[in-house]
Amino acid sequence: MKVSLFITCMVDSIFPQVGVSMTKILQSLGCEVLFPSSQTCCGQPAFNSGYSKEARSVAISMINAFQESDVIVSPSGSCVGMIRHFYPELFSDSPEWHEKALSLANRTYEFSQFLIQILKVETLGARFPYTVTYHPSCHGSRLLGIEDEPIRLLKQVEELQLIELPYAQDCCGFGGTFAVKMSEISGAMVEEKTSHVLESGASVLVGTDMGCLMNIGGRLSRKGSNVRVMHLAELLYEGRQLAKGVDAQ
């Protein structure tokens, strides 16, 4: 299967290792991985702040970037949620672009959902001998509808001990520009989230959205905690390397 990556601007510029891990996993599952290079950002920062005109221009460049792609996979439930739910709405006044937006929405998948629902992965051949807790990001779970796909993948990893995160469904306080605009509340929220992470006792926190993980990780780092924060793709890739006896790093 030909799979085009929508890597997201955040993974592209700040967390490229997430993209590398995702590419390697998809390749090892037999996908031909492509990277349409004119992609940028899903437009969510502008859209969520009420700047729909600006979000539209960015969405147009995204629709163009993926015009030729059959299937698009992304490491962010939030960005995929934006494309699936809001792109068609953004172009409700233009039948031509609405059609294109719908088509992109129907071809775009979040990484864990793609692995479970489309590739129907049942054994990953990974080993990860650590205690892990999982934070379900709000947009991924509430907007996009990610349910237990990440958990089902984590359960395929040998020796991984999954620990429940208390109040897992609570928002970490990221919310894009909210973290800067309402920084005090956002700071209080991430403080509560990290205290739940520490309370879980897990040595690794895993998630499916780098925005939230950058937020939680940034707070953990400030608190001097050594809990490792990883995207699901990184954990799975590292786990496969470990199972093969290769050091992933």
Next chain:
Amino acid sequence: MKHANSTSHLSVKERAKNAVQDEFLRNAVRFTTDRLRNRKQAVTESFGQWEVWRERGEQIRAHTIANLDAYLAQFIERLEAVGVHVHFAVDSSEATDAVLSIIQSKKARKVVKSKSMVSEEIHINQHLEANGITVVETDLGEYIIQLAKETPSHIIIPSIHKSREQIRDLFENAGATQLTTETRDLTAFARRTLRSEFLSAEIGITGCNFGIAETGSVVLFTNEGNADMVMNLPPTHIVLMGMERILPTLADLEVMAHLLPKSATGQNVITYMSMLTGPKRSADRDGATEMHVVILDNGRSRQLGDEQFQAVLHCIRCGACLNVCPVYRHMGGHAYGSVYPGPIGAVLSPLLEKGEQYSDLPYASSLCGACFEACPVRIPLHDMLVQHRQKLVASGHGNPSERMAFKGYENIFAKPGRYRLSIKMARKFLSPLAKEGKIRSSFGPLAGWTKSRDFPMLPKQSFREIWPSLKRE
């Protein structure tokens, strides 16, 4: 009355900043909201089919509001048929005038009230007190708030931000002696004090959870039974209701009787559901001999026919969206500066009359969607918060520096070439600020972030720069 928590000149960001520093307030609010949301979860899980009930609730409310003119007309006709005086108020001043003139026509001096958010919305207590009328709140939470000279900070639990110790102190100031902080003791004092008020008041004011169009009944949900006293003991009963509070039939009420208490407090059933159809008839043993219903618009009818915001009128005021909202849980209700706090408040307040002053409330949300998930009638509050922001930007009232920032964003992110260049520039720009791969500097827009968390340094190579080495494996 000057309210202790009147800070309306500040922005929601400033009020939030102050509120977050109040550990005491945050702990009190988090403690109670956690209890409420955990109980709600347990009760809805054991009840089963919750999503089906929510859909039913949404259908009923959507149908009612889509046909509000017809149902409201039917409701008013039935009210009048059973001898109720109906007053329609376009805004709060018309509503307060209507109430005041009823009271003055009776030459009444004392009013007892049960809990009503509409009465808060129109600031009725201040108006009546300014006209020399004594108002006594009889809902325990409202009574506490009245003694503290504050406003409610939650639509269901008005005194959610008060601790037992604070309540005891307030009661001691009101004449109690040797009170403990036990619930039993505190409620006993309130009950004793309020009993004589019920008997001496000439007017009772209640809210209205639902008005039933087919019967002309006013339905109230309470836990303390005080509303029954308020509507039955004084000779005149005034009902204050928002114009959207209608249900077509008693069969619809059955659905709401499941949705409301389960969502609000995690109670399987409400303690008292009182249904009142008209004033006392000659054969009745008790009841008010005169009954008035004041129906308030105050900006609600503007939402009818508005594709984006009509659904705000579906709200049944259960407060579930407040209990799950992380922003509400960390800053409490007063920081919203509006009568209606939390996600529903952030959506509703700017839409009501004089709503412009609340135009920054829609930004008090991380858009996590917990409110929508909790709402028993499935109001898409998180989408409405974004639509409010769009409206503000489209009207040209957005923050000018933000407008420039998003113009800049568009210029970079809609042009792949510029985007690539800007990653390189950001890396250059940030690198002097980084220490051991972390940025803690509070430079420019980073300050909000770095106050409580580290920012990662951009890596030497972006994904797209690494890509050529990956693609042929």
